[in-house]
Amino acid sequence: MEKVVLSEKFSSFEDTWNPRIIAELNGQQVKLARLEGPFVWHHHSDEDELFLVLEGHLIMELRDRTIELDPGELLVVPRGVEHRPVAEGPVKIMLFEPASTRNTGTLDDALTRESLERI
Amino acid sequence: MEKVVLSEKFSSFEDTWNPRIIAELNGQQVKLARLEGPFVWHHHSDEDELFLVLEGHLIMELRDRTIELDPGELLVVPRGVEHRPVAEGPVKIMLFEPASTRNTGTLDDALTRESLERI
Numbered sequence: 161m162e163k164v165v166l167s168e169k170f171s172s173f174e175d176t177w178n179p180r181i182i183a184e185l186n187g188q189q190v191k192l193a194r195l196e197g198p199f200v201w202h203h204h205s206d207e208d209e210l211f212l213v214l215e216g217h218l219i220m221e222l223r224d225r226t227i228e229l230d231p232g233e234l235l236v237v238p239r240g241v242e243h244r245p246v247a248e249g250p251v252k253i254m255l256f257e258p259a260s261t262r263n264t265g266t267l268d269d270a271l272t273r274e275s276l277e278r279i
Numbered sequence: 280m281e282k283v284v285l286s287e288k289f290s291s292f293e294d295t296w297n298p299r300i301i302a303e304l305n306g307q308q309v310k311l312a313r314l315e316g317p318f319v320w321h322h323h324s325d326e327d328e329l330f331l332v333l334e335g336h337l338i339m340e341l342r343d344r345t346i347e348l349d350p351g352e353l354l355v356v357p358r359g360v361e362h363r364p365v366a367e368g369p370v371k372i373m374l375f376e377p378a379s380t381r382n383t384g385t386l387d388d389a390l391t392r393e394s395l396e397r398i
Contacts, residue, residue: 161341161360166351185327185355186377188307208304222280232285236304241280256375258305 166192166214170252172279177271179255179263181278191255191276195247202265203242209257211235216251220244285311285333289371291398296390298374298382300397310374310395314366321384322361328376330354335370339363 164182169192173180177199179191195218211218212234220227220235221244227235237243264272283301288311292299296318298310314337330337331353339346339354340363346354356362383391 161346161355161357163346163348163352163354166353183329183353183355185329185357185375186307188305188375190329190353190375210302210304210309227280227282229282233282234285234302234309235282236280236302238280238304256304256307256309 166254169279170194173277176247176250177263178273179276181276184259187259188256189259189261191257192279193253193255195245195251195253196249198246199244200264200267200269200271201242201244202267202269204237204239204257204261204265206239207258207261208239209237209261210255211237211245212254212256214252214254217248218251218253219246219248221246285373288398289313292396295366296382297392298395300395303378306378307375308378308380310376311398312372312374314364314370314372315368317365318363319383319386319388319390320361320363321386321388323356323358323376323380323384325358326377326380327358328356328380329374330356330364331373331375333371333373336367337370337372338365338367340365 176196179193183190213229218229295313295315298312302309332348337348
């Protein structure tokens with residue numbers, strides 16, 4: 161049982177679209193990720209996904225509209241909803257989602273990360 | 280499905296030790312709270328609890344030690360672990376925890392909030 165310093169965790173990795181697990185509780189995981197550029201369209205069948213922007217500007221494309229997020233803003237994407245995160249410049253986010261959540265959801269893609277590092 | 284602006288949510292209430300629900304996902308809730316002064320010793324039987332400090336300095340007293348948290352730092356208090364949050368000055372936090380979580384855990388106290396407002 162130790163505190164987690166977000167800035168220390170971010171300084172331990174540089175790659176983008178590769179979330180790291182920083183905490184686990186109640187079957188859920190807290191993850192940090194660096195984003196830059198566009199991700200892929202995907203959805204999660206059984207998991208709602210929370211995005212909290214810590215730095216930068218995140219554009220969440222949905223099929224019918226776009227939601228833009230600045231630091232201190234969060235969005236819950238419900239299960240089943242197709243979404244594509246796009247980062248215009250470097251973005252740092254925190255994710256809160258079930259431990260079962262795959263980063264590209266039901267999609268198999270070059271960006272899929274089957275197992276995430278715990279830092 | 281709308282984004283949540285944390286600063287807007289905080290500007291909608293002033294009282295302390297009275298968490299507000301700002302999002303729900305996967306049976307979990309995201310809450311915001313203002314803290315000031317000492318809370319009560321308590322524990323949660325079945326819920327792990329995440330504290331993320333957004334502003335101020337939070338002291339988490341445990342029975343065997345104390346963990347101090349500044350903005351950008353988080354702590355998961357596992358189920359069953361007695362804890363007492365103490366805020367030296369005004370503190371703003373975000374909580375992630377199961378929807379079943381009672382603020383004073385198994386303790387009945389004047390500070391117990393049986394039902395929380397959704398803002």
